[in-house]
Amino acid sequence: MLSEFDLIKRYFARHSILDSRIALGIGDDCALLNPSPGMQLAISSDMLVSGRHFFPDADPYTLGHKCLAVNLSDLAAMGAAPLAFTLALSLPEANPDWLAEFSRGLLALSDEHGCHLIGGDTTKGPLNICITIFGELPPGTALRRDAAKVGDDIWVSGTLGDARLALAGYWNEVRLSTSEHQLAATRMHQPIPRIALGMALRGIAHAALDISDGLAGDLGHILEKSSVGATLFVDRLPAGPVLHKQSQDLRRQFTLNGGDDYELCFTAPASRRQDVQTAAAQASTTVTHIGHIVAGAGLRLLDEQGQTVFLQYKSFDHFAHP
Amino acid sequence: MLSEFDLIKRYFARHSILDSRIALGIGDDCALLNPSPGMQLAISSDMLVSGRHFFPDADPYTLGHKCLAVNLSDLAAMGAAPLAFTLALSLPEANPDWLAEFSRGLLALSDEHGCHLIGGDTTKGPLNICITIFGELPPGTALRRDAAKVGDDIWVSGTLGDARLALAGYWNEVRLSTSEHQLAATRMHQPIPRIALGMALRGIAHAALDISDGLAGDLGHILEKSSVGATLFVDRLPAGPVLHKQSQDLRRQFTLNGGDDYELCFTAPASRRQDVQTAAAQASTTVTHIGHIVAGAGLRLLDEQGQTVFLQYKSFDHFAHP
Known part of the structure; x- marks a missing residue:
């Protein structure tokens, strides 16, 4: 069985991050970021739970992609440029095949967006994947939910x-x-x-x-x-x-x-x-x-004739549904 | 049953955060931080799983304290000053008594350290608590693991x-x-x-x-x-x-x-x-x-006589133990 430290090193740690904003990546008590001068930091966390956000037998490559994609999507919704993320992972077992595919899917998307994995945590438990993501944007440019205007x-x-x-x-x-x-x-x-x-x-x-x-x-x-x-x-x-x-x-x-x-x-x-x-x-x-x-x-x-259409609509809510 | 949005608002959202570094807190796709000019950001994530890091029947007040304390401890170990944190929470059910006590313990410690809850996620699933914490420190002052010198x-x-x-x-x-x-x-x-x-x-x-x-x-x-x-x-x-x-x-x-x-x-x-x-x-x-x-x-x-003591010592490792 792989130890926690082996696990992180083997599947998730890259040798070096060529980004001067990342002062220190995986392996210490904290990661260290140097945000670009004058930029605002956008931060979002999403937790994905087996059997609720994905099928328990989900393909690990696409699962790795999806976990990061939903977090990147939060940055997109603010207008932020991706910078880095942390990954906390609870796993029932350290399965090398699963981990290899999961990390491959995750890191392929992180490479595509220049979004660096800078830290995290692994533990034993029911499959649960929590990513916290960091992006940058100029102050005052964020696309906020409270900014819609009549006539838009x-x-x-x-x-x-x-x-x-x-x-x-x-x-x-x-x-x-x-x-x-x-x-x-x-x-x-x-x-x-x-x-x-x-x-x-x-x-x-x-x-x-x-x-x-x-x-x-x-x-x-x-x-x-x-x-x-x-x-x-x-x-x-x-x-x-x-x-x-x-x-x-x-x-x-x-x-x-x-x-x-x-x-x-x-x-x-x-x-x-x-x-x-x-x-x-x-x-x-x-x-x-x-x-x-x-x-x-x-x-x-x-409808296209300007007539009102009556449809039920309802947001998905993890606690309001049975 | 409380909805996800009610849940966050009722137990975790504070009316306003009096810290100019927090440009936007809970309630949008991302939180927005304005890091202090010239400061480095220290970031850490810890995931706590029921039955592994705490007893399933743990007192929710002290559990709220502990989840944030272990993350604050990572900032302490870098020499960073606390700034903010995100909370992702997977819960089997939205139990109001449990949530009231958990948030009370969590927010008492966050108030003590001026460390603001700025965002997160709630979902239904096995009890799992993931906190990502942010601190600040002047560049070059972090207390890193790789900095010990012979003679120290x-x-x-x-x-x-x-x-x-x-x-x-x-x-x-x-x-x-x-x-x-x-x-x-x-x-x-x-x-x-x-x-x-x-x-x-x-x-x-x-x-x-x-x-x-x-x-x-x-x-x-x-x-x-x-x-x-x-x-x-x-x-x-x-x-x-x-x-x-x-x-x-x-x-x-x-x-x-x-x-x-x-x-x-x-x-x-x-x-x-x-x-x-x-x-x-x-x-x-x-x-x-x-x-x-x-x-x-x-x-x-x-020992105090300068004689070698033979003791087994071993780090706790979530994946190396049965």
Whole structure:
């Protein structure tokens, strides 16, 4: 059996980090960071629990990817540039094959974003993965949830609902072909954090967040924090390529309520529409204009004829569900 | 049942944080920190798992204290001043009584050290508590594990072994009176992070760490990282007030190998003995000179006659034990 120290060294420690902001990485009581002068630090923690956020038999490579991706997505939602992260890992056993694949998936994504693993903890226990991530951004440029203004356009990046459709496939709620299910499952297991888009939207977007619990519920946080309401055109919500072929009813439900999309939802002044499109093109990410911020409170859904659509929408909540 | 958002707001969110370094606290995708200009950031993560780091029926108030204390202790071991922390919490259920007491213990200690809760995550799952902590210190002043020099004195703060003795009491390895057991158990459940001492030792001490897995094993990390050896006088190790009354053999074993002490072990030049004592007095913390850093490798134990003592010593390791 590998010891805790062997484990960290063997699977997670890199020989050296070529980033002058990292003064000290793994191996001491603390890591030491030199934040860039004048920059603000953005910090987020996400804990992923086996059987709740991923299947107990989840592929360790994609699990390593996903654990870091959901944290990077929080940086993207603030407009922050990735800097570093810590990893705390509770494992039932130190399985070398699992660890090799998990660390490979995790470090491939961290390399892609220049986001360095600088410390953490390993312990024995039920499988639980907790990442705390650090990013940088110029003060005053953060895309906060409380910054939406009446008259703003509402936008969403990429496509929605395929992750939820994959889950429906696993649960046999929906019949999908093997290739369709695989395509949708990739969205569920390997979300793409919209880092480049978040950074490109600094100075253009007002409010932003990443969609982890479903568009309707998450947009609700912006509305509440900004003390505004919203109108959404439900049939403009960009369904994923697999969901796109399903019924209108399923498209509406899963684009509105499906979780695990990790797309950005953001608001921007109507006068900045061209700037939003330019930022999206720079970030090689599609964006779709899906509605408007209005005075008042709550979310109103409209069809293309401007008629109100009545759909249940509800944010995923770990403690409110059975 | 409380929702995740209610939960955070009700038990953990403070109305406002009066610290200009905290630009944004709980409630957005990320917290925002403005590190003090020119300061380095010290970062550490610790994960505590039910049944491994604490008893499943642990008192929630002292558990809240301990979870933050072990993280503060990592800052102390670097000489950093506490700034903020994030809390990720996996809970089997949202029990209001448990949460009220847990948050009370946690926030009492965070208030004491001006260390602000700025974000985190809650989820349903086996009880698991992961804290990531942030401190500040001037660049170049961190007390690193790789900085011990041949000729350095070795020091330890406070007393050792009472936490291990309390465990021995729970396990009926040792018979203790109720009042003795309570006194020792306080050391186990409510460790005191040596923040003031760590900060006072900047510029005086060379290497430092906090003792979580036992003095001998933890000192071994300093020896390995600094490529040096050490001589320890086993009968100078300061036994806690309860352990003090036990046999020499138990005193030696538990001061040397007992975990959960969260005292600082540090090295400093022999020429700075008076400065170490002055720093300790400033920090209202006792310190004891227990040995010397020597050339070579490994740890040699001596009695007061200078004779070698042969004792097994071994660091606690979550994966190496059954």
